[in-house]
Amino acid sequence: MYKYTEFDSAFVRARIAEFRSQVERRIEGGLTEDEFKPLRLMNGLYLQLHAYMLRVAIPYGTLNSAQMRQLAMIAERWDKGYGHFTTRQNIQFNWPKLADVPDILEALADVEMHAIQTSGNCIRNVTADHFAGAVAGEVEDPRLTAELIRQWSTDHPEFAYLPRKFKVAVIGSDADRAVLRFHDIGLQVVREGGEIGYRVVIGGGLGRTPMIGKVVREFLPKRDLLAYLEAILRTYNMSGRRDNKYKARIKILVHETGLEVLKDRIEAHFEAQKRVLPDVNPAVRARIAEGFVAPALSERPAAALSMSPALRAFVDTNVTAHRDANHVIVTVSTKGIGTTPGDVSAAQMRVLADLAERYSHDELRISHEQNVILPHVHRDDLPAVHAALLAADLATANIGLISDIIACPGMDYCALATARSIPIAQQIGEAFADLDAQHDIGPLKIKISGCINACGHHHVGHIGILGLDRAGVENYQLTLGGDGTQEATLGTRTGPGFSYSEIVPAVERLIEAYLDLRQSREESFLDAYRRVGIAPFKAALYEDRDAKAA
Amino acid sequence: MAAEALAKVATSNHLIEGDVIYFAHGVWLRDLARAEVARTPEEADDLLRRARAFPHETVGVELVDVALEAGVPRPVHFREAFRTRGPSNYFHGKQADHV
Numbered sequence: 001m002y003k004y005t006e007f008d009s010a011f012v013r014a015r016i017a018e019f020r021s022q023v024e025r026r027i028e029g030g031l032t033e034d035e036f037k038p039l040r041l042m043n044g045l046y047l048q049l050h051a052y053m054l055r056v057a058i059p060y061g062t063l064n065s066a067q068m069r070q071l072a073m074i075a076e077r078w079d080k081g082y083g084h085f086t087t088r089q090n091i092q093f094n095w096p097k098l099a100d101v102p103d104i105l106e107a108l109a110d111v112e113m114h115a116i117q118t119s120g121n122c123i124r125n126v127t128a129d130h131f132a133g134a135v136a137g138e139v140e141d142p143r144l145t146a147e148l149i150r151q152w153s154t155d156h157p158e159f160a161y162l163p164r165k166f167k168v169a170v171i172g173s174d175a176d177r178a179v180l181r182f183h184d185i186g187l188q189v190v191r192e193g194g195e196i197g198y199r200v201v202i203g204g205g206l207g208r209t210p211m212i213g214k215v216v217r218e219f220l221p222k223r224d225l226l227a228y229l230e231a232i233l234r235t236y237n238m239s240g241r242r243d244n245k246y247k248a249r250i251k252i253l254v255h256e257t258g259l260e261v262l263k264d265r266i267e268a269h270f271e272a273q274k275r276v277l278p279d280v281n282p283a284v285r286a287r288i289a290e291g292f293v294a295p296a297l298s299e300r301p302a303a304a305l306s307m308s309p310a311l312r313a314f315v316d317t318n319v320t321a322h323r324d325a326n327h328v329i330v331t332v333s334t335k336g337i338g339t340t341p342g343d344v345s346a347a348q349m350r351v352l353a354d355l356a357e358r359y360s361h362d363e364l365r366i367s368h369e370q371n372v373i374l375p376h377v378h379r380d381d382l383p384a385v386h387a388a389l390l391a392a393d394l395a396t397a398n399i400g401l402i403s404d405i406i407a408c409p410g411m412d413y414c415a416l417a418t419a420r421s422i423p424i425a426q427q428i429g430e431a432f433a434d435l436d437a438q439h440d441i442g443p444l445k446i447k448i449s450g451c452i453n454a455c456g457h458h459h460v461g462h463i464g465i466l467g468l469d470r471a472g473v474e475n476y477q478l479t480l481g482g483d484g485t486q487e488a489t490l491g492t493r494t495g496p497g498f499s500y501s502e503i504v505p506a507v508e509r510l511i512e513a514y515l516d517l518r519q520s521r522e523e524s525f526l527d528a529y530r531r532v533g534i535a536p537f538k539a540a541l542y543e544d545r546d547a548k549a550a
Numbered sequence: 551m552a553a554e555a556l557a558k559v560a561t562s563n564h565l566i567e568g569d570v571i572y573f574a575h576g577v578w579l580r581d582l583a584r585a586e587v588a589r590t591p592e593e594a595d596d597l598l599r600r601a602r603a604f605p606h607e608t609v610g611v612e613l614v615d616v617a618l619e620a621g622v623p624r625p626v627h628f629r630e631a632f633r634t635r636g637p638s639n640y641f642h643g644k645q646a647d648h649v
Contacts, residue, residue: 026565026606027565027566027606028606029606032605033605033609033610047563047568047609047610048568049570049629049632049633050568050569050570050632050633050636050637050643050644051563051567051568051569051643052568080642080643095568095643096568097566097567097568098565098566098567098568099566340639340640411628411629411632412632412637412638412639413637420632420638420639422637422638422639423638423639426639469628469629472626472627472628473628474628
C-alpha cells in the first residue's frame with residue numbers, strides 16, 4: 001500500500017478544515033446553495049433522492065484491513081450500517097447528514113483516505129485491474145502507474161475545471177479486467193524491445209454516446225507518461241466542448257475532430273511539454289514502488305484439498321489462479337440472492353478486514369463489478385476463508401454467472417436515475433436462485449443502468465438493461481452482445497423496451513433461447529450470440545411474448 | 551376530453567438531513583399527505599414563491615404534480631412515490647424510520 005507522506009496528510013487535513021468551514025457557513029446562512037454546491041461536490045458530497053451521498057475514493061480499488069474497518073465504523077456511526085461499492089471501485093455512503101460530513105472526512109483521513117475528486121469536472125479516481133500484482137502475465141503492477149497519476153492529478157490546477165469529468169484506467173497485461181477501452185484514457189503497460197511503456201487509448205466511454213476508445217500511441221516510453229497525459233488533457237481542456245454537457249467528453253472531441261488531427265495536436269503539446277516535464281523524479285518513483293512491493297508469499301507447498309460440495313462450487317467460480325502456484329485470488333461476491341449488488345454491511349466489512357489481515361497479506365481490492373477481492377490467499381487457507389465467508393453470508397458461488405450482476409443505484413437512490421435498477425438485479429437473482437442452474441447457464445454478464453448515463457455499464461453487458469422513464473412509467477431496453485474486456489464490443493439494442501413486470505420474464509426467455517441454441521455447455525451465451533446473431537434472441541423476446549399474449 | 555385539474559405541491563430536500571420535505575403554509579414537513587396544494591397556476595406561482603423563502607433550510611425547491619384522493623395529495627409520478635417511501639430494494643430509510 002502507498003503510505004501518505006507528511007505533505008499528503010497535511011494536504012488532506014487542510015482540505016477537511018476548509019470544507020468544515022464551508023459546511024458551517026452553509027448551515028449558518030453565509031453561503032447559498034449555488035455557492036456551496038460546487039464546494040461540496042469537490043469533496044465528494046452529492047444530494048441524492050432521499051439524502052446526501054458521500055463518495056469516497058478507493059485508489060485503484062486497493063484497501064487494507066484498517067481502512068476497511070474504518071469504513072465499517074463510518075457506516076455504523078454516521079450512516080445506516082452499510083456501504084455501497086461502485087462500478088468505479090469507490091464506496092458510497094447513502095445516508096450521511098451534512099453536519100457530520102467533516103467528521104466523516106476526518107475519520108477517513110485517519111486511515112489515509114479521502115473523497116477529493118470523486119465528483120466534478122476533474123480527473124477522477126484512477127481505476128486499475130482488481131487482480132493487479134496477483135495475477136500472472138503482468139508486464140508490471142499497474143498500480144505503480146495509477147498511483148503516479150493519482151499524485152499528478154490530485155489538485156492539478158490546470159485540470160480542475162475540465163469540460164467534463166475525466167476517467168483513467170490502467171492495466172498491466174493483455175487481459176482487460178478494467179473496461180479499459182471505455183475510459184477517457186486507458187493505459188496498458190506494455191514492453192517493447194525490453195523497455196516498459198504504455199499503449200495509450202483515448203476517447204472511450206459509455207453514457208448516452210457509447211464509444212470504444214482508439215489507440216493514440218502504440219508505445220509511449222514510461223518516462224514520457226506525465227508529459228503525454230498533460231498533452232492529452234491540455235488538448236482536451238482547450239478544444240473540448242463546453243456548450244453542451246452531453247457533448248463535452250473527450251470521446252466527442254475525438255469523434256468530431258478525428259483521431260489523426262487530434263493526435264497531431266496532442267503530439268505538438270507533447271513536444272513542448274517534454275521539455276518541461278522530461279521524466280518523473282526517480283525518488284518519487286522509488287517511493288511509490290515501496291508501496292507496491294510484492295508481498296512475501298509463503299513458499300509452503302499447497303496440500304491437496306479435501307473439498308465439500310459447497311467449497312468445490314466456490315472454488316469453481318470465485319477462485320482465480322495466482323501468479324504463485326501455492327496461492328489463489330479469492331473474489332467475494334456481494335451478490336447474494338436477493339441482495340443489493342455492491343452493498344456490504346459493517347459486520348461483513350469487518351469479516352473481510354479480518355480475512356485480509358489473516359490470510360491475504362492485509363490487502364483487499366474492490367472490483368468495478370462491485371465485488372471484493374482477497375488477492376493473496378494460500379491454497380491451504382481456502383477452507384477457512386470459505387467457512388468465514390459462509391458465516392457472514394458472503395460465500396455465494398456466483399462470480400461470472402448470471403446473478404453476478406452489475407447494477408447502478410438507480411432510482412432507489414440516485415437523483416439522476418430514470419428507473420430502478422437494483423430491484424431488477426434482485427429479481428433476476430431470485431429467478432435464477434438455483435446455483436446449479438446458474439452453473440449450467442455458464443459465464444454471463446448482466447449489467448443494469450437506471451439511466452442513460454450508464455453507471456451500470458449496460459452497453460458492455462452480454463445482456464445489458466437500461467431503465468428509462470417512458471411517459472411516467474419505468475421501461476427497460478435490452479442490449480445484447482456487449483463486452484467490456486479486451487474484445488471491447490458495444491451491445492446491440494433488441495427493439496422495444498419492456499415494463500418493470502415484463503423485463504425479468506424477458507431475460508428468462510433470452511436464457512431459454514440460449515440454452516436451446518448453444519452447441520454445447522462449453523459455448524457461452526456470448527459465444528452463442530456471436531455465432532447466431534441477434535435474430536433468434538429477438539424472436540424469443542418478442543414473438544414468444546406476442547404468441548403468449550395472443 | 552376535459553383537462554385534468556391542476557394540483558401541485560412544493561417539495562425540496564432538507565439542508566441538514568437531506569431528506570425529502572414538503573411545504574405547508576410556512577413550514578416544511580416530511581409528510582406529503584399534509585402538504586399545501588396549489589389548484590391554479592396563480593396559486594402554484596405563489597406557493598413556489600413562498601416555499602423559496604427558506605434557502606437556508608432547503609436545497610432545491612420545485613413544484614411537482616400530485617393526485618388528490620379525498621383531498622389528500624398522493625404522488626403521480628413513480629419518482630415522487632419513491633421520494634415519499636424511500637428505496638425499494640430493502641426495508642430501510644424513510645419506511646424504517648417511521649416504524
